[in-house]
Amino acid sequence: MRETMRVLLDHGECEIQQGYVPGEAGRWNYSKSALHYFRGSPEDYLWLAQKENIYVPKDDQDDFQASIVLQQTWMFPNDSFTAALSTVSDIAHLATFRDSDGRTLLHNLFSSNWGPEAGIWMNGDDVFGTIQKLLDNGADVHACDISGRSPLMYAAQQSLMFLQSKGLEWSAKTAPAAYSNFLKRWVTLLESSGIKPREYALREKELGAEETVPCNTFNEYSNPCISKWSWYVRVRFNHGQASDELQIEFEYSCKEKPLMPGGWVG
Numbered sequence: 001m002r003e004t005m006r007v008l009l010d011h012g013e014c015e016i017q018q019g020y021v022p023g024e025a026g027r028w029n030y031s032k033s034a035l036h037y038f039r040g041s042p043e044d045y046l047w048l049a050q051k052e053n054i055y056v057p058k059d060d061q062d063d064f065q066a067s068i069v070l071q072q073t074w075m076f077p078n079d080s081f082t083a084a085l086s087t088v089s090d091i092a093h094l095a096t097f098r099d100s101d102g103r104t105l106l107h108n109l110f111s112s113n114w115g116p117e118a119g120i121w122m123n124g125d126d127v128f129g130t131i132q133k134l135l136d137n138g139a140d141v142h143a144c145d146i147s148g149r150s151p152l153m154y155a156a157q158q159s160l161m162f163l164q165s166k167g168l169e170w171s172a173k174t175a176p177a178a179y180s181n182f183l184k185r186w187v188t189l190l191e192s193s194g195i196k197p198r199e200y201a202l203r204e205k206e207l208g209a210e211e212t213v214p215c216n217t218f219n220e221y222s223n224p225c226i227s228k229w230s231w232y233v234r235v236r237f238n239h240g241q242a243s244d245e246l247q248i249e250f251e252y253s254c255k256e257k258p259l260m261p262g263g264w265v266g
Contacts, residue, residue: 035084036071042083049087062090066097066105073108078121085130097140102145103154106134110155113162118182128185135193142203152186153209155179156250157234160215172252183248197246202235209235212253230254 038045065088072081082116088094098104109127113119135141142150146228149157163178170178187197215231231254238247 008125013142019067031142035068037075037233038072039075039078041079041211042086043079044107045083046087047054049083062088062093062255063097065089066094069094069104070099070105070108073112076122078112078125080125082125090138091133092137095134095137096143096178098143098145104139104143106131106139106141106143106151107145107149107154109134110151111158113155114165115233118159118162118179128189132193135189135195135240141190141195141200142207144207150204150207150209152235152248153207156209156235157213158216158264159233159250160217160231160252164217172254175252179250185251187246187248198239201239201246201248204235210237215252 034048038048065084069084069088072078072084075081094105096104109131112121112127113126115121119168121127127190131139141152145154146151159179164174166178190200191198212234215233215249217231231252233253235250236249236251238243238249240247
C-alpha cells in the first residue's frame, strides 16, 4: 500500500489536499483527497498523513480533520477510521461537526453497519465505543440533517441496505430482529449518558420518527424483491411498565401490502 501511494504521490496522481476550500468545510466531504478516501491499515494512514505538510489554516484544522473522520466511516474495512480518529485534537468539535448534508458523525456511525451484526464493522470494530465518546463530548442525539432526519431516523431509512448485504430472505416480521440488539444497546447507552429514554422517544416522535418513509436500497435490480416491491420503514417506540423503560424497533412494510403492518414477498 505504501509503495503504491508513494508512486502516486511522486507522480502527482494523488493529492492529499484536494478539495480543501477555506471557509467551506462541507466541500471536503466530497473531495477526492488521499486522506478522505484512504482505505488501508492505521499504520499506512498515519504514514500518508505525515508524508507531506498539509497547509490548512489554524482556524480550519478542526473542520478539516472532522471531515476526514466522517468520510472514513464509509471506507471499508474501516481500519483507517481508527487512525483518522486518533489525529483529532478536539473531540467536542468532532461531536458537533456537520457535513454539507447536515449529517454528524453520529449519523454515519448509526448507518454504517456492514459487519456480522448491526453496530459491528467488517473488521470487528464496535461503533458504540466511538458513539460513547461523542455523547460524552456533547453530541446531539436529535441532530437533524438537511432532510430532517435524526441519527435514529437515518439509520432506519438506511437499514434495508444492511439487510440486503446479508444476502438472506427477509420478511416484515423477521427483519426487525436484525437491529434488535443494536437498538437495545442504544437505549442502554442513552440511560448511562443521563438521557431519559421516554423524553428521548418523545422528541424523536416530534421530529417525525414514527412516520412511514421509503427505505434506501442498493442499485440492484437482479433481485425481484428489490425491483418489484417498494419497502418502507418507521421507528416504533414501546414503553414498558417502568417509568423509563423503552424499547425501540424498526417496523417494515411493503407498498403492495397494508402499510402497518405489512409484508414482503417470500
